[in-house]
Amino acid sequence: MHDRIRITAHAEGQERVLTDDALRFVLELHDAFECTRQQLLQERRKRRAAFADGDSPRFLEATRRIREDASWRVAPPAPGLEDRRVEITGPIERKMTINALNSGAKVWLADCEDASSPLWRNVIASQVNLQDAIRERIEYTSPEGKEYRVTATETPTIVVRPRGWHLDEHRILIDGKPVSGALVDFGLHMFHNAEELLARGSGPYFYLPKLEGHLEARLWNDVFRMAQQLLVIPQGTIRATVLIETITAAFEMEEILYELREHSAGLNAGRWDYLFSMIKAFRLRGPEFVLPDRSQLTMTAPFMRAYTEQLVRACHRRGAHAIGGMAAFVPSAKDPEATERALTAVASDKSREAGDGFDGSWVAHPGLVATCREAFDAVLGERPNQIERTREDVPVDGDALIDLSTTEGEITDEGLRSNIEVGIRYMEAWLRGHGAVAIHSLMEDAATAEISRSQVWQWIHNESVTSDGRTVTRERCLGVVDELDRSFERAEGNRFREAIALFREIALEETYPAFLTLAGTERYLAEGVERATTGPIPVADASAAADEEGAAEPEGAADEAAEARAAA
Incomplete structure (x- = not known):
């Protein structure tokens, strides 16, 4: 060499x-x-x-x-x-x-x-x-x-x-x-x-x-x-x-x-x-x-x-x-x-x-x-x-290309909670070596996780209001994180602790990292930090498990993973 x-x-x-x-x-x-x-x-x-x-x-x-x-x-x-x-x-x-x-x-x-x-x-x-x-x-x-x-x-x-x-x-x-x-x-x-x-x-x-x-x-x-x-x-x-x-x-x-x-x-x-x-x-x-x-x-x-x-x-x-x-x-x-x-x-x-x-x-x-x-x-x-x-x-x-004024829709409490859940679940699996993960019947990958955490950051910093009349704040999001933390199923070798810390860093702080993969790699996957973990991927919906017969996990799987939503 x-x-x-x-x-x-x-x-x-x-x-x-x-x-x-x-x-x-x-x-x-x-x-x-x-x-x-x-x-x-x-x-x-x-x-x-x-x-x-x-x-x-x-x-x-x-x-x-x-x-x-x-x-x-x-x-x-x-x-x-x-x-x-x-x-x-x-x-x-x-x-x-x-x-x-x-x-x-x-x-x-x-x-x-x-x-x-x-x-x-x-x-x-x-x-x-x-x-x-x-x-x-x-x-x-x-x-x-x-x-x-x-x-x-x-x-x-x-x-x-x-x-x-x-x-x-x-x-x-x-x-x-x-x-x-x-x-x-x-x-x-x-x-x-x-x-x-x-x-x-x-x-x-x-x-x-x-x-x-x-x-x-x-x-x-x-x-x-x-x-x-x-x-x-x-x-x-x-x-x-x-x-x-x-x-x-x-x-x-x-x-x-x-x-x-x-x-x-x-x-x-x-x-x-x-x-x-x-x-x-x-x-x-x-x-x-x-x-x-x-x-x-x-x-x-x-x-x-x-x-x-x-x-x-x-x-x-x-x-x-x-x-x-x-x-x-x-x-x-x-x-x-x-x-x-x-x-x-x-x-x-x-x-x-x-x-x-x-x-x-x-x-x-x-x-x-x-x-x-x-x-x-x-x-x-x-x-x-x-x-x-x-x-x-x-x-x-x-x-x-940049006119968003005619985009229909609203920000909901359900959407906020979904973004936080998808972001944390995806990053937990990603830290264990899985780049495409089935969550609620959809394949999620880094691209859709980026949307999820970026929307949370943007909503906080623009003081956006959800359809129930409440402002999206850091404190509100931290409350959702705590609720989810108590509900996550934790298989042996899970990395939810690090995933939550990473999500808080990339979605809930003042600074905005350009890529979650960049922040995650430098913080958790660099020399001396990477952990050799194995085991099943916890999924939020058992019917969507990525080892479903014939599955071909991708962004592949989800470089567009919310296609379910996009195909609406």
Whole structure:
């Protein structure tokens, strides 16, 4: 191992993943791009401060020529990415990997980000499971003796989502400092699997999360170019779909496509992170920017319609795929009526997306694959996509993206309590290594937990009033926390004490951490703090347990997990 690199933890399978050559590859990427990454993160902080001071996102004058030049297009779809009408998402846990490969979806989003808690054992296991899945040698036997194997004759194309630029990997130190989690996830997968994927007629494909603008896309494009050069594979082999899940990225969609045009596979409507981004950006801007209960934020809200329709327009103008948002219900054989209602809601939501021009969409569970496919089959027929539908009827309207004045709904006591409960329950499971968790029949992941805690913070700081006439205060929220603390079921190895402390830090204090995952990692998962815990996940609704037969936990599962609410 290179003497500049130090590994501070150990997990099963590490020797297969952290080979000397793989670490040298990550080191070369780090040396080339860490300075730029830090500069871009500093620009994020400056922009965030400007929004707090009253500035608003806008289309960039400096890139007007890119938007107005009608001649450029992204690269044509790569092998395995021509037809993406159903994409299933989930963590790269071994059983869930097999379930996803057997699901019948066209694409599997193998998630190292919001659906995966970054415990060291998960970081390593994700890479081990990717290697085995790609080489068709993955199998699993549960503690109860049940065997899982890939039986599908046609498996989904694998697309890996690395962590965002803002997250560090504290267990790999270069010159004594943590390396980028994004470069670790990308670099290890790329080094070990790119050649194998190409030999099998596919390629190294990625989903890029949390981008806040085209310069961050440019950084990824530079990383791709260097990685392909180092591994001696043709330029343009890598393909990447960018999640438009920040308000600033929504104003730079065409520029993002342009920066990645030789490697672009389109854009995705990361709805729930997008809502989180809206709350974060405007949390101090007054009552006109305060949104109602999370459960009332449907995709028919005018500002969300503007976002999704402008995304389709931007993609199809440039020959790129537009991929819709998450359906995160957990079908249950124990409650057929609830499952039927869920399937009806998913069908309606996916039909709307297909009708709007999307080329495919996400689901969180194999039981939803057929419903999503049927909705897109009805519009696409035998065509692999509808990129030719350019949606020139959609106006490019920056004001519509940030106009929340017509959003219907109210803040309720039930919504406040739900946000606090979901936030604490999710973080407790996340601290134990579970990134996608079933709570009250919905898959929750980091994105929906971010909405929950951010709404609580915003309601407190704007002195919002619930429908029963009471002001949301820190003291009121602390009372709810105490009530929940007494009611939580505590399995052996639970981390509710730390989860409650973390929730209080990120939702109930004066300061507002930019990401709960950042605060949680630095406080609880860094060197010397991570606890190796196992055991069942406490869930708020036994019928929604994540080990439900066939489940494929995701933000995958819940990068949009409240889809139940969004499909209303």
